[in-house]
Amino acid sequence: MxxxxxxxxxxxxxxxxxxxxxxxxxxxxxxxxxxxxxxxxxxxxxxxxxxxxxxxxxxxACVGDGPCGYxxxxxxxxxxxxxxxxxxxxxxxxxxxxxxxxxxxxxxxxxxxxxxxxxxxxxxxxxxxxxxxxxxxxxxxxxxxxxxxxxxxxxxxxxxxxxxxxxxxxxxxxxxxxxxxxxxxxxxxxxxxxxxxxxxxxxxxxxxxxxxxxxxxxxxxxxxxxxPTVTRVTGLDTGYVMEGVEVDSGLVTAHGAHIADPGCGPTFVEGCAEMYAKLDATGFYREYHPESxxxxxxxxxxxxxxxxxxxxxxxxxxxxxxSTATTRTPSPTPTPDPAPTREEAAV
Incomplete structure (x- = not known):
């Protein structure tokens, strides 16, 4: 070169x-x-x-049973x-x-x-x-x-x-x-x-x-x-207050324990009051996130x-x-010239 x-x-x-x-x-x-x-x-x-x-x-603004335009x-x-x-x-x-x-x-x-x-x-x-x-x-x-x-x-x-x-x-x-x-x-x-x-x-x-x-x-x-969530307790005759992002819900007992809700509903539903009495339940609880x-x-x-x-x-x-390191090929190392033979040295 x-x-x-x-x-x-x-x-x-x-x-x-x-x-x-x-x-x-x-x-x-x-x-x-x-x-x-x-x-x-x-x-x-x-x-x-x-x-x-x-x-x-x-x-x-519509009132009564007549026709309403909106x-x-x-x-x-x-x-x-x-x-x-x-x-x-x-x-x-x-x-x-x-x-x-x-x-x-x-x-x-x-x-x-x-x-x-x-x-x-x-x-x-x-x-x-x-x-x-x-x-x-x-x-x-x-x-x-x-x-x-x-x-x-x-x-x-x-x-x-x-x-x-x-x-x-x-x-x-x-x-x-x-x-x-x-x-x-x-x-x-x-x-x-x-x-x-x-x-x-x-x-x-x-x-x-x-x-x-x-x-x-x-x-x-x-x-x-x-x-952290906010816990709200309501009466058995009220049911849950549905607001915010719910995390957990169930029943609260007289001793303050949280137990699973059998899914009966408020006490005005037939048979629910008796069921809650057997469970010693005093209200509904709901853990949730409010808008704040x-x-x-x-x-x-x-x-x-x-x-x-x-x-x-x-x-x-x-x-x-x-991946790119494994695909790289190392640069070839230069090969030294072979040593001259006796005949080449004599010439």
Missing amino acids: NPTDTPVTTPRPRLLPWLLRLHRPGLAVWAALVAVLTLTLLAMWGPLGDAAADGWRQYR DQDAIIRYRDVYTYTTFAVIGLPFLVAAWAGAALVGREMESGTAHLAWTTGLSPTRWLAAKLAAPAALVAVGTGLLVLLHHLAWSANRNRIDTSKSWHDSPTLHANGPTTVALALAGLAAGALAGLLWRRTLPALVAGLGFTVVLRVAADLAMPHLW HYWPLQLTTTALLLAVAAGLTVTAFALLRR
């Missing part, structure tokens, strides 16, 4: 333009989805909610739009997980695009960091905006529309708070890890989506136990989901580092 020759180096790809060009379809779909849901939630907060509230005001279509329209929009918002984490497993990582591992990027001077660790950083920011901003607008629309109409969902209704509870944002980030990390594990598009999609579903169910089960526990429940569950997302991300980087 001529010492004056300069070595030819392959330029490193510019990360942001490369990512935008590579995932342009997914970015377009995400932007369109966020835009449509934003406009829908603004309509619920404004004209749709106002029309439904007027319809309920007309309905409550805007039933506005009431039904708001109810349907609220239901569909709420499920769309809480469904975003599963969409993110499926996309991350299939398109973000799984397809690139299967097609060899990831290995091609690594040969252009982009290390595997930097490749994965770039893969996760930009989508994580877009997912956090998009879901955060939609959750905020959903909470504002629900809060503006909860006392005006008779069919408004309660704060502890499960879809409303998650669509109104940061647990959906945290679950979306966990879904992104789960999809990326699934793509690195299976290295194929369809299995990574199914695995990332399935793990996010399991995580959502686990979060729902854990949420009521992440904050809304933010403690939201924040503790969000922290738990973010911890899981961080654990999945660390696991993905460790897996990538280990």
Whole structure:
């Protein structure tokens, strides 16, 4: 090699333009989805909610048995739009997980695009960091905006529309708070890890989506136990007071013990008073979370989901580092020239 020759180096790809060009379809779909849901939630907060509230005001003003005119279509329209929009918002984490497993990582591992990027001077660790950083920011901003607008629309109409969902209704509870944002980030990390594990598009999609579903169910089960409950005792002739997120319920005995409820009902039901007398029961108890526990429940569950997302991300980087380290071939060591023979030395 001529010492004056300069070595030819392959330029490193510019990360942001490369990512935008590579995932342009997914970015377009995400932007369109966020835009449509934003406009829908603004309509619920404004004209749709106002029309439904007027319809309920007309309905409550009806008296007597005569014909009553009220805007039933506005009431039904708001109810349907609220239901569909709420499920769309809480469904975003599963969409993110499926996309991350299939398109973000799984397809690139299967097609060899990831290995091609690594040969252009982009290390595997930097490749994965770039893969996760930009989508994580877009997912956090998009879901955060939609959750905020959903909470504002629900809060503006909860006392005006008779069919408004309660704060502890499960879809409303998650669509109104940061647990959906945290679950979306966990879904992104789960999809990326699934793509690195299976290295194929369809299995990574199914695995990332399935793990996010399991995580959502686990979060729902854990949420009521992440904050101390409030216990309320009512008389045997009253029954339970159904409000808030229930954790446990049953009968209270004369000695203060909590026992299982046989399910008979209040004492005015035939035979129930005699049954409770045999059990030495004096009332019903119910352990639950009132509305004042809304933010403690939201924040503790969000922290738990973010911890899981961080654990999945660390696991993905460790897996990538280990898998790429085993595939690297060590650089060949130079072989020394053989010693000259006697004949070659004599010459």
